[in-house]
Amino acid sequence: MSVPDYMQCAEDHQTVLVVVQPVGIVPEDQFFRIYKRIAGVSQVSIRDSQRLLYIRYRHHYLPENNEWGDFQTHRKVVGLIAITTCGSAKEWPQTAERFHGQKEVYSSTLYDSRLLVFGLQGEIAEQQRTDVAFYPSFEDCPDVEKRVEDFVGSIFIVLESKRLDRATDKSGDKIPLLCVPFEKKDFVGLDTDSRHYKKRCQGRMRKHVGDLCLQAGMLQDALVHYHMAVELLRGVNDFLWLGAALEGLCSVSVIFHYPGGTAGKLVGRKPSISQPADAGKRHRPGALTANGISADTSTEIGRAKNCLSPEDIIDKYKEAISYYGKYKNAGVIELEACVKAVRVLAIQKRAREASEFLQNAVYINLGQLSEEEKIQRYSILSELYELIGFHRKSAFFKRVAAMQCVAPTIPEPGWRACYKLLLETLPGYSLSLDPKDFSKGTHRGWAAVQMRLLHELVYASRRMGNPGLSVRHLSFLLQTMLDFLSDQEKKEVTQSLENYTSKCPGGMEVITLPDGLKLPPVPFTKLPIVRSVTLLNLPVSLRPHKVKGLLGQNMSTASPFIYSPIIMHNRGEERCKKIDFCLFYSLIRSFFLLVITSYHMLCCIQGLLTSGVEFESLPAALSLPAESGLYPVTLVGVPRTAGNITVNGYHTSVFGVTSDCLLEGLPGVKSSGCLVEVIPALPRLQLSTSLPRSAHTPSPMSKEELSSTVSVQLFNGETQQLTITLENFGSEDIETLELTSKTVSTKEKVFGEFLSWELEEALSHLPLKPGQAVTLTVNIKVKLDFSGQENLLQDLNDDGISVTGLPISSPLRQVLKPRPETKPVSSESGKAEYSHIKTLEAVLNFKYSGGAGKVEGYYRELSLGVHVDVEPSVFFTRVSTLPATSTRQCHLLLDIFNPTEHELTVSAKNNQDLVLHASECQRMAIQVDKFDFESLPQPDQETARFTNPKQLEEERQHAQGCQINSKLGICWNIISLYLPHASVEGVLNQLVLEHLQLAPLQWDVLVNGKPCDCDAIADCKVGDAVTLEVKLTNRSKNSVGPLALTVVPYQDYQNGVQNYDLEDTVTFIGSNTFYTDTVKPKESSVCVGALLFLYTGDFYLNIKFQDDSGGRELPLAWFTLPSVHIRALDTPLQAGA
Secondary structure, three states: OOOOOOOOOHHHHHEEEEEEEEEOOOOHHHHHHHHHHHHOOOEEEOOOOOOEEEEEEEOOOOHHHHOOOOOOHHHOEEEEEEEEEOOOHHHHHHHHHHHHHHHHHOOOOOOEEEEEEEOOOOOHHHOOOOOEEEEOOOOOOOOHHHHHHHHHHHHHHHHHHHHHHHHOOOOHHHOOOOOOHHHOOOOOOOOOOOHHHHHHHHHHHHHHHHHHHHHOOOHHHHHHHHHHHHHHHHHOOOHHHHHHHHHHHHHHHHHHHOOOOOOOOOOOOOOOOOOOOOOOOOOOOOOOOOOOOOOOOOOOOOHHHOOOOHHHHHHHHHHHHHHHOOOHHHHHHHHHHHHHHHHHHHHHOOHHHHHHHHHHHHOOOOOOOOHHHHHHHHHHHHHHHHHOOOHHHHHHHHHHHHHHHOOOOOOOOOHHHHHHHHHHHOHHHOOOOOHHHHOOOOOOOOHHHHHHHHHHHHHHHHHOOOHHHHHHHHHHHHHHOHHHOOHHHHHHHHHHHHHHHHHOOEOOOOEEOOOOOEEOOOOOOEOOEEEEEEEEOOOOOOOEEEOHHHOOOOOOOOOOOOOOOOOEEEOOOEEEOOEEEEOOOOEEEEEEEEEOOOOOEEEEEEEEEEEEOOEEEEOEEEEEOOOOEEEEEEEEEEEOOOEEEEEEEEEEEEOOEEEEEEHHHOOOOOOOOEEEEEEOOOOOEEEEEOOOEOOOOOOOOOHHHOOEEEEEEEEOOOEEEEEEEEEEOOOOOEOEEEEEEEEOOOOOOOOOOOEEEOOHHHHOOOOEOOOOEEEEEEEEEOOOOOEOOOOOOOOHHHHOOOOOOEEOOOOOHHHHOOOOOOOOOOHHHHHHHHOOOEEEEEEEEEEEEOHHHHHOOEEEEEEEEEEEEEEOOOEEEEEEEEEOOOOOEEEEEEEEEOOOOOOEEEEOOOOOOEEEOOOOEEEEEEEEEOEOHHHOOOOOHHHHHOOOHHHHHHHHHHHHHHHHHHHHOOEEEOOOOOOOEOOOHHHOOHHHHHHHEOOOEEEEEEEOOEEOOOOOEEEEEOOOEEEEEEEEEEOOOOOEOOEEEEEEEEEEOOOOOEEOOOOOOEEEEOOOEEEEOOEOOOOEEEEEEEEEEOOOEEEEEEEEEOOOHHHHOOOHHHHOOOOEEEEEEOOOOOOOO
């Protein structure tokens, strides 16, 4: 026997073997259809008995195996069922002859046979025969199972009679010697009369009777016979048959212990010990009663040491196998015994001992096996290892079987069978063809073995002629084993992949194999590796904004930008934060790719994977160098309709394999998608300017926030026009347009409006159609502090010019006259200090809307940055005042320095021009009328109450400075430049402002009715009374008085000597002191007196105030009266006197 039956199990010893074979030409599908129905009758309850007969069917059985039927009766073919077709009566004799020829093959062992004829009708078919059944067709055969049951019943009758004959054999010394085929030549010439020979015959016959009892359902009797056989055979050292007896003993014990069977099938056997077998009928003449086992023996397991315990079963199997191993020709028997023991150990969950049996089975030599037999052997070993839980060992033998399918000795290698077996090895090596299983936790299994197996799958699929499978497995290898590949291996695998994909590109479709196995797609999430994913907002110029008045209560008024996609916030209610994008414009997503391959890689990111409204994604082709590290990539797409878009991943093409990579499958990325709200379309505005663009960006803002920036360089006080052209290059009309400006991050104080414009002309062109443009002029006026810088100019007082007032820092002080505590510096370094450039920055913000987006309450903003470098033009290094001849006027003195490199002209209203050369400083005196600051508008009480006092003071000084500037009208001029203005606001201090302000108390002095002011001289005659009138006008907010004024005359000799002793020269008519009552606001009071000049000459009147409590409360400047100059002349003589 050279072909083992790897499906053998211990309970098969209880079965009788029936061969089902076709005779003649029978369609294969029809044959197996009938064979399946026949095999369904696997156990038959014997009529008039409670015993069961188990049948094992085979459609192919070697006759040489049948020769071992005496050794183990379950190997003996006792029944034959032939299936044939016969179309006519003429064919019947030939068919019958074939059937008889088939019976001859197994004639030595057959108990009974049956012939099932299909297709024959007529007289022959109507004959009633027990061994032949006629059916009109394969479909019309309802009683096949019934015929098989009757056939099995007839087999049982023969079996039972043989059992009884053998069990009651009284021939004594004439017991025949049962032999296996290879023993017959060894027993030639033996002494048949020896006691040893007779015991051998008895032992073998007892073992044979035990087999018959086991098949006939007499388990207890079988145990008895097996035990007796063991004792007899052990005594004569008949090891081969002793092993068979031990194996029979194990089989009966297994049937007792495991009535469900050990073959692993769900369909269990009916328990054969639930009822006493042949209870009350088994005590018949010739029954075995020598050991006290009657026909109604107790069915308790293990009684009288007949049934083996589970542990003893394995020990006896080991012993039996060791005996089989002594015989070279019993290799098949030994191998099958190992398989049976393994199945029993699998039920007992004793995997380690089972592996020892299997290891022994591996080394059993069965001689020269065909390639098919080798494949079968390794496959069964794999299944058995799987049965005991040795998955990796099972996978190993399954892979060996796969390699055997394509052995070089096979003329037509079975690549499909090889591929199928390789697929079955995957679970044993902790390998799955689903890439999702490799993204969870640490790697499982031996990576080197897994890579080898995947390479074999690739090669097998290629040899099968299926390049799509090769691409899928190679993609899987590259995706899941990338971390374990060396640089050279990565290069080789990717080159192979490119070669395969050139013929069959890889995609994301599911590949279904013929056996139904589905291979999921393999997205390349590691080629390249995505480290982070960020949803980018639109450029600021395209970003839609919601009108604040239309924001819902649950909407955030802050920026709609979110950093990471889909974050659930719990602010009163959980909601998904969304980002708004305008219809027809870009949705942007940024990836940071990490390339870890050691060679150059071309990657095409073909777009985004989205769900929701229609979306057009724009591809991005990348050429990534080896080991490039983090590489930023930006993907852009355009939504086509309004609604919601969910971005789920991205679509790539690498090495000819297209991949749909979902964000939830990326190990380093936590986001699983992001929700984007697409709003209706808005117009698009583009601007161009007359000034050049600049790279400068206002410091608190970023370049992304500005569409562009313009730059210009101006002198302080200069004005520049900026022409802006606004063009609608979108698809919607611009219906609204607003313009605002904001000065940003400047430490310089700006006087006046920095940016100004007139928007009415531009608004008259709205709505602005697509393709149309409109222009707008913006005036850039720089007016910074014109005061000199600290320690830069020489104070003109240092040159001996005495001027009343307060000095301001002089920019040339260090240049012209160094102070003793500082070192002198050159004029060049001085220029470098005072000629530094100041910077002004502002942002023009255009807010516009239109179309369907305007209806929904959205708008866009376009920002233009304005960067102005301001060069110094003129410096007012010192300002002071001198009184004028009139109390309502004064002289404003300005020290003006020219820091430029050009000749500069300074002019003022009603004043001569002042020419300044480069780095020259001169003084300008301007006579001005004093200012009535009380007439300036004052803040109301409500505003003043809630405003910072410091801010109120600054606003007041600013208003005063503007009034002074408008009156002075100071301009400077450089040739070829427009006349810019210069401002004195920054140089005016509180004392100068007080000197420039009209006093709240206005004093008017009249001599003989004529006002005395501006150095006017009043003439009078000696001896005539001179009328002196002093008028007080109260322009303050409070009442003034009472006051007392004393008039003191004196003479000034113009040499520093003043004579107040004029009692004999000037006399007062009345008192020289005038009294005024309380003067209410806006009212006047007049004091009148007279004096008499006795001599000629120039006299001055000094009007003083008495030091009383009323005067002490008011500032001294309020009591400044004009000087009075009176010239007394002789009285002309009258004619004829």
